[in-house]
Amino acid sequence: MFKNALTTLLIWLTAALVSGVFVWLLADIIIHGLPKLSWSFLVEAPENAGRSGGIGPIIVSTVLILGVAMVTATPLSLATAVLLSEFIRHDSVFGRLVRRSLDVLAGVPSIVFGLFGNAFFCIYLGLGFSILSGGLTLSCMVLPILIRTAEEGLQATPNDYRLSASALGMSRSATLVHLLLPAATPALVAGLMLGVGRAVAETAALIFTSGYVDRMPDSLFDSGRALSVHIYDLSMNVAGGDASAYSSALVLILLLLIINSIALSLAKQWLHRSVVTA
Amino acid sequence: MSLFRTDRQLALLLQSGALLAAALVLLILLFLVKESWPVLQHVPLIRFVTDASWHPVDGLYKLTPMLSATLYSTLGAVLLATPLGIASALFSRYYAPSFIAGCYRRLIELLAGIPSVVYGFWGLTTLAPLIGRLHPPGVSLLTCILVLTLMILPTVALTADAALAAVPVAYVRGAAALGLSRWGLISGVALPAARSGITAGTLLAAGRAIGETMAVLMVAGNVVQQPQSLFDPVRTLTANIALEMAYATGEHRAALFVSGLALMVMVLVLVGTAELFSKERHHV
Amino acid sequence: MKKLGIVVTLIVLIGAVWGFLRTQSNEPKIEKLVLTGSSTVAPLAAEIGKRFELLHSNVRVDVQTGGSSRGVSDARAGLADIGMASRALKDDEKELLSFTVALDGISVILNKANPVQSLNKQQIIDIYTGKIVNWKDVGGNDAPITVVNKAEGRSTLELFLHYFGLKNTEIKPQVVIGDNQQGIKTVVGNPDAIGYVSVGTAEYEASQGAAIKLLPLEGIAASVENVRNRSFPLSRPLNLVTRGEPAGLAKDFIEFAGSPQVNDLIEAQYFVPVPH
Numbered sequence: 001m002f003k004n005a006l007t008t009l010l011i012w013l014t015a016a017l018v019s020g021v022f023v024w025l026l027a028d029i030i031i032h033g034l035p036k037l038s039w040s041f042l043v044e045a046p047e048n049a050g051r052s053g054g055i056g057p058i059i060v061s062t063v064l065i066l067g068v069a070m071v072t073a074t075p076l077s078l079a080t081a082v083l084l085s086e087f088i089r090h091d092s093v094f095g096r097l098v099r100r101s102l103d104v105l106a107g108v109p110s111i112v113f114g115l116f117g118n119a120f121f122c123i124y125l126g127l128g129f130s131i132l133s134g135g136l137t138l139s140c141m142v143l144p145i146l147i148r149t150a151e152e153g154l155q156a157t158p159n160d161y162r163l164s165a166s167a168l169g170m171s172r173s174a175t176l177v178h179l180l181l182p183a184a185t186p187a188l189v190a191g192l193m194l195g196v197g198r199a200v201a202e203t204a205a206l207i208f209t210s211g212y213v214d215r216m217p218d219s220l221f222d223s224g225r226a227l228s229v230h231i232y233d234l235s236m237n238v239a240g241g242d243a244s245a246y247s248s249a250l251v252l253i254l255l256l257l258i259i260n261s262i263a264l265s266l267a268k269q270w271l272h273r274s275v276v277t278a
Numbered sequence: 279m280s281l282f283r284t285d286r287q288l289a290l291l292l293q294s295g296a297l298l299a300a301a302l303v304l305l306i307l308l309f310l311v312k313e314s315w316p317v318l319q320h321v322p323l324i325r326f327v328t329d330a331s332w333h334p335v336d337g338l339y340k341l342t343p344m345l346s347a348t349l350y351s352t353l354g355a356v357l358l359a360t361p362l363g364i365a366s367a368l369f370s371r372y373y374a375p376s377f378i379a380g381c382y383r384r385l386i387e388l389l390a391g392i393p394s395v396v397y398g399f400w401g402l403t404t405l406a407p408l409i410g411r412l413h414p415p416g417v418s419l420l421t422c423i424l425v426l427t428l429m430i431l432p433t434v435a436l437t438a439d440a441a442l443a444a445v446p447v448a449y450v451r452g453a454a455a456l457g458l459s460r461w462g463l464i465s466g467v468a469l470p471a472a473r474s475g476i477t478a479g480t481l482l483a484a485g486r487a488i489g490e491t492m493a494v495l496m497v498a499g500n501v502v503q504q505p506q507s508l509f510d511p512v513r514t515l516t517a518n519i520a521l522e523m524a525y526a527t528g529e530h531r532a533a534l535f536v537s538g539l540a541l542m543v544m545v546l547v548l549v550g551t552a553e554l555f556s557k558e559r560h561h562v
Numbered sequence: 563m564k565k566l567g568i569v570v571t572l573i574v575l576i577g578a579v580w581g582f583l584r585t586q587s588n589e590p591k592i593e594k595l596v597l598t599g600s601s602t603v604a605p606l607a608a609e610i611g612k613r614f615e616l617l618h619s620n621v622r623v624d625v626q627t628g629g630s631s632r633g634v635s636d637a638r639a640g641l642a643d644i645g646m647a648s649r650a651l652k653d654d655e656k657e658l659l660s661f662t663v664a665l666d667g668i669s670v671i672l673n674k675a676n677p678v679q680s681l682n683k684q685q686i687i688d689i690y691t692g693k694i695v696n697w698k699d700v701g702g703n704d705a706p707i708t709v710v711n712k713a714e715g716r717s718t719l720e721l722f723l724h725y726f727g728l729k730n731t732e733i734k735p736q737v738v739i740g741d742n743q744q745g746i747k748t749v750v751g752n753p754d755a756i757g758y759v760s761v762g763t764a765e766y767e768a769s770q771g772a773a774i775k776l777l778p779l780e781g782i783a784a785s786v787e788n789v790r791n792r793s794f795p796l797s798r799p800l801n802l803v804t805r806g807e808p809a810g811l812a813k814d815f816i817e818f819a820g821s822p823q824v825n826d827l828i829e830a831q832y833f834v835p836v837p838h
Contacts, residue, residue, distance in 0.1 A: 011368055022428075029396065102300070109538075119312070140302055173282065190440045231396065257388060402751065414708055414736075499736065501735050527632060
């Protein structure tokens with residue numbers, strides 16, 4: 001009984017501590033970032049090395065980079081996760097090989113992805129400093145996160161589903177689409193959120209791949225500065241850039257909040273519909 | 279394998295996808311070796327350990343202090359963030375009223391996306407001066423560990439939360455029916471059932487701590503030395519690459535790719551160790 | 563989720579095709595000028611580039627940051643049309659041509675709370691080589707000195723070392739930083755720190771209320787004014803570098819960057835325009 005009360009206390013304290021520190025951090029950003037934030041800040045081009053003007057082109061570049069990364073990484077990771085958890089035995093050689101490689105990939109530092117992206121996409125494939133190079137580099141980076149969470153989610157679905165479906169003579173593909181994927185949706189979404197979160201916050205992998213140009217991109221082959229690179233440059237390299245840096249950080253966080261909400265509500269809808277029709 | 283043709287086709291498709299994903303690691307290794315070859319060609323590996331210091335412009339390539347800095351900071355951050363993260367997940371799953379739990383989860387999700395630059399920025403302007411008052415210079419291994427802890431906490435918390443959410447309801451109901459206390463339910467049923475998910479999340483977090491670059495660059499002090507205490511400034515392998523890469527040419531650049539290779543080797547060793555542990559667990 | 567995926571895929575595919583077609587169709591018209599190198603020069607070059615684009619609607623100026631050595635090597639290898647360097651060319655780089663667009667100085671900075679008002683050359687050398695480790699030895703508080711040094715490859719570091727006749731291997735730093743702002747933030751956050759950064763940057767930050775002060779060097783105050791009249795001893799040119807005589811667009815750009823039309827941009831970045 002005493003132990004129970006003690007752990008309850010400890011866990012509440014931890015939660016209070018964690019939220020305290022994070023609210024401090026957020027408040028800091030909001031207080032410093034809010035004064036500059038306005039509609040024109042969001043749509044205008046940066047001027048005077050980012051001290052004045054807005055971040056319009058930078059938001060567009062960021063969204064394009066994220067789009068490239070997620071569109072290439074999601075199908076690949078879903079395929080790999082489904083294969084690992086549903087189609088091959090857990091201890092098969094192929095499965096172990098793939099899993100091991102992914103564990104390593106998950107540990108590869110983002111700066112190493114940056115080195116690799118620079119050497120492979122920019123120079124070897126000749127894409128140069130471009131949104132495409134940056135997005136593809138990020139896609140490699142978030143791949144293991146997406147696969148790992150999707151796999152965990154699939155494995156956590158009750159085995160009864162598979163057995164009953166099999167007994168009813170459903171194909172594995174049908175079981176997958178109608179039962180397992182819907183059941184694993186929360187985990188898939190959590191993984192996607194982690195991936196987007198990590199990708200949107202990435203600086204190190206992008207500096208050497210998508211580059212530094214803060215102009216509105218004409219195409220995916222143009223160099224585009226991501227928001228986080230912009231924040232880094234403003235706070236580290238531009239005297240008097242702190243105010244814009246804070247505002248940009250605030251925009252980045254709001255952007256993330258919006259992505260989160262959309263994904264969550266979509267996931268809920270999809271879950272609902274699947275259960276009804278199944 | 280299966281009676282259905284669609285299944286066989288699907289399996290083939292999935293296999294090629296997985297193969298592509300797995301081949302990425304080899305591709306990365308290949309390019310790292312290719313780019314560091316100009317230095318590896320004529321500098322024996324032992325010199326990366328025995329050289330007097332890291333001054334690549336003068337042909338001195340000692341990497342070991344940065345290797346241990348990376349190790350210490352990662353270890354410290356994981357040790358701090360794991361209990362905090364798991365406690366956070368338990369809080370939002372089992373302790374908090376549903377409204378607070380929802381808010382708390384949203385907060386953590388939000389934090390997962392705050393760019394490392396912002397953590398670094400905050401650490402440099404707020405945390406480092408505080409620690410500097412305790413013991414100068416302020417930017418140090420300790421600051422680095424604390425900032426890393428904040429950064430990887432959301433990863434641990436979110437994956438632990440997902441793993442706990444996936445614990446079958448029947449287990450929890452059964453435990454409740456047996457009249458277990460809340461802590462009894464958590465320690466006896468929920469945590470063991472979610473263990474593999476939590477371990478995976480912690481490994482992900484450790485990976486992120488090893489790989490973090492920009493925040494560490496801002497708060498760790500970046501002096502290449504073997505730290506004697508928590509208050510000593512250190513330079514991690516990642517910070518080393520980010521600090522010098524844009525400015526490096528020729529053999530200096532190649533030496534930085536060797537830093538990248540060293541990081542990869544470290545990750546390989548870590549993954550191997552994790553594998554060993556999980557094998558032992560399966561045998562028991 | 564699935565539908566969302568399909569929609570996003572479609573949007574990006576359309577975007578890619580559209581972008582590809584645009585670059586294809588525009589190719590004969592749009593000319594690109596690539597500049598790489600010094601992170602000190604990059605923000606200035608980007609601003610000059612924007613104004614240059616206004617005058618030449620078919621030109622795109624791409625500025626990528628790196629370091630002076632990167633700028634020099636890219637220009638030499640032909641990876642960039644123009645390299646940027648915040649230092650003069652070295653002896654083994656003499657086959658390249660350099661064009662000075664602005665001047666900048668390097669100043670030693672202390673926290674405002676530090677009572678020390680000036681240091682002579684030998685004292686600074688002793689502090690950076692670890693012979694003096696406490697402020698009380700140079701007339702300050704009884705507190706350990708935090709030496710802030712720049713990371714290898716920076717031209718600011720090279721100039722500092724050259725001026726004081728030091729080697730980087732001799733320096734015993736407590737903190738190593740990357741760019742100027744990190745140096746300023748470190749000194750602001752630590753009352754016992756000593757560092758060195760661009761004069762323009764430091765002067766601007768000090769005027770904005772940052773808790774730093776600029777130390778005079780050889781009795782001459784570190785200020786943009788003294789860099790302008792060339793009396794400040796530790797100053798450097800900000801250069802554009804090309805392989806061989808610049809032609810066409812590169813020539814136009816360099817001429818534009820050296821003309822009085824960009825003086826306001828140079829001053830907005832806290833550098834000193836070269837007198838014409």
